[in-house]
Amino acid sequence: MKAIGAALVVAGAALLGHLAASERERRVRELDGLLYGLNLLETEVVFGLTMLPIALERAAQGGSGAGALFSTAARELRKGSGAAKAWVAGIRALERRSALKEGDMMPLLYLGGTIGLSSAQDQSRHLQLARRQIEARLEAERRRLPQVARLVRALGLCGGLAAALMLV
């Protein structure tokens, strides 16, 4: 009975470690998707001179993984909200279902003050700046990820073993 309990504790802790590591991996995928989405948005805005609601819808349909940001912002714009308000609503929608951290959202929040409301050249500068900041965070996370994921998984397992030993 004790052995079964200990095994369950070890498995549970290992699972928690695995989930924590997966969350870090998901953050990397989402940062990557966000970059792709911003890239699509920049193409529509700067080169296509597409009206913002349509540009956001196209970025949302691009399968970037950050679709919630763009689709919510587009929907809010269609409802008559201003660009800044619509963009912030998009960020909140993205936050609700993502592994991104608060710091990952900062470049997006800064973008909210300017999106749509300046020349194409200026839009390009702001979008590129946001992309560069996100890229930097993505690179840093990518570098750390293999070790951190291994560490978190190992910690989960070891924590589970330690707890099991104490229980036994």
Next chain:
Amino acid sequence: MSTLMATQVADRRLAHVLSILPPWVEEALSSLDPRERSEVEEIRISQGQPLTVTLSGGDRFISPKAHAHAQSQDFRIEKHHVDSVLDAITQSSVYALEEAMKEGYLSLPGGHRVGISGRPRLDRGEVVGFSCITGFNVRINRPVHGASRLVLPSLMRPGGTIYSTLIISPPGCGKTTLLRDLVRTLSEGASELGLRPHRIGVADERSEIAGSHLGVPQNDLGPRTDVIDACPKRISMSMLIRSMRPDVVATDEIGHPDDVRAVSDARSAGVVLLVTAHGETLKDLTARASLRPLLKGSYFGRIVILSRRKGPGTVERVIKGREEL
């Protein structure tokens, strides 16, 4: 059209404009009574200034309800008000409309027009955009069907066609409204007047005649009318004549020497011209060196002078031009 119907149409047009503008503007205009709403010609929104509506009887200062405790003239437009209007009229897409904004105005769906003021960004003497925008003048598009009916008989020549006509008036006296209705009537034809239908080419450099939004005419200009929108008259008039084979070419606000050259070329091509120019009298036009050749030459058979004496579109005089003499 009955007064009631005209009021309803005017109110619908205003409601359409207000649906494009941010809600605080509609809130402010709700203080107007129905008669005043039907008379709104312009809404002026300029940072640091009161919110002003131009009615046919003159200007009036108004304020949103949130500021109702203060006198309307005490309410001042702030930067966030201006930003909200910019956001609304561009659908948050300033970058996409920059090219149009270089001209100092934007066309809205429905043919309404928004003049823009602020500080333009210049490059080699050319406006390339705005570094800051501080104000708007929203002009409600009100095509008046039948505006040309009174004057049309005096512009007609034998054979069911009309003389080349120059319409002169100061701004806001109904030049464009008259021109637009002339275009529509000529395009449709008017059998009761013995006027045959004409193919019309409209060189609409400032998108005022057709009120085009994203290139699509928003005003009814008749079934035989082709429009070239937002293109210099010199180019669009020659394009129309070469490619669309019009009987009549119409254009607004001539004044630049290039426009005069385009008019001269069009007359040489044998098309009838309908053009407008700013001025109070013929003398004003002859005083402008660029327009003098037009008046000296035999380009126009009729010159119509408008004023606001009995409201916009008051026909002061119809003068026989040299074309007929």
